[in-house]
Amino acid sequence: xxxxxxxxxxxLLLITIQVDMHDKLALQLQDDVTERISEWGSTGVLIDxxxxxxxxxxxGRMLANIAGMSRVLGAETVVVGMQPAVAITLVELGMSLTxxxxxxxxxxxxxxxxxNAITGSEDERTxx
Amino acid sequence: MNDLAEIISQNQDKLRSEWIRTMSSSVERADLISxxxxxxxxxxILKEIVDxxxxxxxxxxxxxxxxxxxxxLSSISxxxxxxxxxxxxxxxxxLSLKQPLFVVIREKMAKSPDALFEMIWxxxxxxxxxxxxxxxxxxxxxxxxxxxxxQELLExxxxxxxxxxxxxxxxxxxxxxxxxxxxxxxxxxxxxVATNSRYAIIDITGVPTVDTLVAQHLLKxxxxxxxxxxxxxxxxxxxxxxxxxxxxxxxxxxxITKAKLSDAFALALQRSGRAVVKTxxxxxxxxxxxxxxxxxx
Numbered sequence: 001x002x003x004x005x006x007x008x009x010x011x012l013l014l015i016t017i018q019v020d021m022h023d024k025l026a027l028q029l030q031d032d033v034t035e036r037i038s039e040w041g042s043t044g045v046l047i048d049x050x051x052x053x054x055x056x057x058x059x060g061r062m063l064a065n066i067a068g069m070s071r072v073l074g075a076e077t078v079v080v081g082m083q084p085a086v087a088i089t090l091v092e093l094g095m096s097l098t099x100x101x102x103x104x105x106x107x108x109x110x111x112x113x114x115x116n117a118i119t120g121s122e123d124e125r126t127x128x
Numbered sequence: 129m130n131d132l133a134e135i136i137s138q139n140q141d142k143l144r145s146e147w148i149r150t151m152s153s154s155v156e157r158a159d160l161i162s163x164x165x166x167x168x169x170x171x172x173i174l175k176e177i178v179d180x181x182x183x184x185x186x187x188x189x190x191x192x193x194x195x196x197x198x199x200x201l202s203s204i205s206x207x208x209x210x211x212x213x214x215x216x217x218x219x220x221x222x223l224s225l226k227q228p229l230f231v232v233i234r235e236k237m238a239k240s241p242d243a244l245f246e247m248i249w250x251x252x253x254x255x256x257x258x259x260x261x262x263x264x265x266x267x268x269x270x271x272x273x274x275x276x277x278x279q280e281l282l283e284x285x286x287x288x289x290x291x292x293x294x295x296x297x298x299x300x301x302x303x304x305x306x307x308x309x310x311x312x313x314x315x316x317x318x319x320x321v322a323t324n325s326r327y328a329i330i331d332i333t334g335v336p337t338v339d340t341l342v343a344q345h346l347l348k349x350x351x352x353x354x355x356x357x358x359x360x361x362x363x364x365x366x367x368x369x370x371x372x373x374x375x376x377x378x379x380x381x382x383x384i385t386k387a388k389l390s391d392a393f394a395l396a397l398q399r400s401g402r403a404v405v406k407t408x409x410x411x412x413x414x415x416x417x418x419x420x421x422x423x424x425x
Binding site (some may be wrong): 080081083084086088096102103107108 | 322325
């Protein structure tokens with residue numbers, strides 16, 4: 001069965017969506033991401049959707065869901081590389097994906113997640 | 129009905145010179161079109177009219193036989209619309225043919241008044257119809273011109289400028305309606321991708337009024353930019369507009385707003401870890417000149 005690969009990069013999960021998403025694929029991805037986070041103890045999820053050109057409300061909700069689920073499991077989600085047309089479509093659909101962090105490129109997204117990891121550990125240190 | 133075609137083709141040269149003479153007294157506009165060009169146009173129109181009358185008769189102006197005439201007249205009137213003729217000039221161009229044509233018809237058919245009347249009636253109807261075609265073509269050209277200018281205005285009025293590495297500015301001039309918001313949104317998002325910019329400043333100094341609709345359009349643009357990973361700052365909020373926004377109860381809590389473009393730029397620089405400082409040597413040598421220097425932190 002067709003599947004979107006979930007790659008492990010240290011404490012992060014890297015997901016690159018390079019095919020047109022259909023609903024089954026999206027649900028499969030949700031399962032995979034949640035399982036990998038709990039299996040590997042990841043602290044960040046990076047979803048690259050720069051090749052995604054068509055989006056509907058289901059996919060939009062799926063992104064929000066993955067972010068929500070990851071947060072419950074203790075990982076932060078960053079969506080990177082959204083195309084202008086996709087952004088406009090999501091806004092027109094009334095989905096502003098509040099709670100999902102965004103970045104322009106994979107690089108910027110990593111910076112965001114690693115930056116969080118660093119400040120997070122600093123906070124812990126000061127608290128301790 | 130082929131009598132009319134015969135009369136015109138027999139007297140083509142006379143009609144043409146008389147036609148041009150009639151026009152010269154009213155609507156020749158020698159400033160816009162040369163005599164030789166006018167002469168040529170009149171000649172070809174007369175030829176086409178003869179063809180049209182021969183194949184379809186003077187009544188059925190929509191028939192295939194009149195295609196040539198219709199196309200010729202349309203192209204002449206649209207070129208005149210662009211040259212700056214008035215609608216009256218364009219319509220009178222065809223209507224000026226009436227007098228010379230009637231004179232010729234009267235000469236030919238003076239003996240039978242009934243036939244003369246019939247002939248004059250059908251030719252006046254024909255010329256009126258032709259004049260209507262020119263007017264229609266004239267208006268269509270003008271409308272096309274207006275549409276194109278509107279489109280150009282729309283595109284010109286939303287430039288996206290790069291202020292610094294990773295900082296864009298989008299000065300909006302004029303009222304934001306749905307169509308414009310779409311253009312603004314698209315050009316901003318395209319520029320964000322093209323320049324890989326983390327910050328976008330939307331300057332609304334040139335927006336005369338901000339109502340709930342405009343605010344909604346702005347928020348949409350900001351949300352779309354956020355989805356792509358860029359942060360928007362609204363600048364150029366005039367005191368009057370700040371009051372309106374609060375009175376209307378528009379929620380701009382989640383949006384960073386600044387009074388001036390310079391404030392917004394300073395914030396964007398600060399957030400991207402940059403600062404603007406005076407270079408010591410330059411400031412000492414020429415304290416009044418531009419004081420921009422860059423210090424990467």
